[in-house]
Amino acid sequence: MGSYRTVLVGTDGSDSSMKAVEHAAAFAAQQGAKxxxxxxxFHEVEKGSWSRAAAPEKSSDRRAEDALGRESxxxxxxxxxxxxxxxxxxxGAPVEALVKLAEDVEAELLVVGDVGLDTTAGRLLGSVPADVARKAKIDILIVHTVD
Structure with missing residues (x-):
């Protein structure tokens, strides 16, 4: 495994995806990576809505909890x-959005949680970790996040 300068992690704010964030953060810290x-x-939410997404081209500077009280x-x-x-x-859809963002930020590693990977629906319809692993052209780390 080589040195990574940029590590990308996907989250939906759930507890399980935050485990992936923690793993990615620890790994990035160890590597000295961004x-x-x-x-x-899936779509931009109307202005003023509690779940309004930041513009895709801008970074978000959120430091506290989100509107639902989840830790950032x-x-x-x-x-x-x-x-x-x-x-x-x-x-956009999570898989396509993560793969595109990985290219945009020139990430060398993409970290995702394993939610849906070992389910019947995931095996039949696909899951974010499985689909990302097939479509991304960079290293993938799938973190065990489900207890």
């Missing part, structure tokens, strides 16, 4: 040791 925390949204990925990543952190909100 950590990009991505949240994919930034805060979790900092606690896990990452120093250089960028949060990005992207529009």
């Amino acid at each position: 950590l990009v925390i991505a949240t994919a949204h 990925g930034y805060k979790r990543a900092r606690a896990a040791g990452a120093q250089d952190i960028l949060e990005r909100s992207v529009i």
Whole structure:
């Protein structure tokens, strides 16, 4: 395994995806790499809505809890040791959005949780970790996040 300069992790704000953020952050800290925390949204939400996504081309500077009271990925990543952190909100289906963002930020490693990987629906219809592993052209780390 070579040295990584940019590590990308996908999250939906769930507890299991935050475990992936923590693993990615610890790994990025160990490598001295920048950590990009991505949240994919299927569509842009109307202005003023509580779940409004940041513009895809802008980084989000959220540091506290989101509108639902969930701890931000930034805060979790900092606690896990990452120093250089960028949060990005992207529009689109998670797999395509993560693969495109990985190219845009020139990530060498993409970290995702294993949710859906070992389910019947995941095996029949595909899951984010399985589909990302097939489509991304960079190293993938699938983190065990389900208890």
